[in-house]
Amino acid sequence: GCMVEPGCKITDTQVGNFVNIKASSVIEESVIEDRVEVGPLAHLRPQNVLREGSRIGNFVEVKKSVIGKGTKANHLTYIGDATVGEKVNVGAGTIFCNYDGRKKHPSIIEDGVFIGSNTELVAPIKIGRNSVIGAGSTITKEVPPETLAVARAKQVHYKKRSKPGA
Numbered sequence: 507g508c509m510v511e512p513g514c515k516i517t518d519t520q521v522g523n524f525v526n527i528k529a530s531s532v533i534e535e536s537v538i539e540d541r542v543e544v545g546p547l548a549h550l551r552p553q554n555v556l557r558e559g560s561r562i563g564n565f566v567e568v569k570k571s572v573i574g575k576g577t578k579a580n581h582l583t584y585i586g587d588a589t590v591g592e593k594v595n596v597g598a599g600t601i602f603c604n605y606d607g608r609k610k611h612p613s614i615i616e617d618g619v620f621i622g623s624n625t626e627l628v629a630p631i632k633i634g635r636n637s638v639i640g641a642g643s644t645i646t647k648e649v650p651p652e653t654l655a656v657a658r659a660k661q662v663h664y665k666k667r668s669k670p671g672a
Contacts, residue, residue, distance in 0.1 A: 511546070519550075522558070557592070574617065587629065588613040597623035597641065604629045616651065 622641030
């Protein structure tokens with residue numbers, strides 16, 4: 507009951523039942539459970555597990571991570587060295603910042619978390635269950651369960667300089 511659309515490259519991967527792998531996706535050394543949707547144009551680098559009913563969308567890259575049941579990362583996202591719980595929503599443009607220039611660090615995202623668009627999660631990090639991360643945030647500290655975390659610099663306005671000779 508699986509569908510693999512044109513242009514996909516799948517190597518050393520276990521694919522469950524009723525999986526839909528959309529066009530031009532690249533999948534390496536991963537386990538994909540039943541009823542998962544991948545792509546189009548997704549890249550699953552080695553050592554991933556996508557649990558039942560999860561969705562990895564277009565222009566999403568996942569490396570060495572576990573994606574929980576019913577979790578969605580629909581577009582423009584990088585997830586690396588992470589354990590992501592069940593029913594998590596990862597907003598567009600989210601980056602799991604797992605590399606500090608010397609070594610990789612893990613991220614733990616518990617069940618029911620909502621991550622707003624254009625967010626950076628700087629590992630090592632833990633986001634508690636049912637928390638919400640405000641869009642545009644850079645999260646550098648643990649987020650307790652059932653909380654809203656917002657981390658943005660204050661918006662500042664400066665008077666526009668006039669052009670020379672004007």
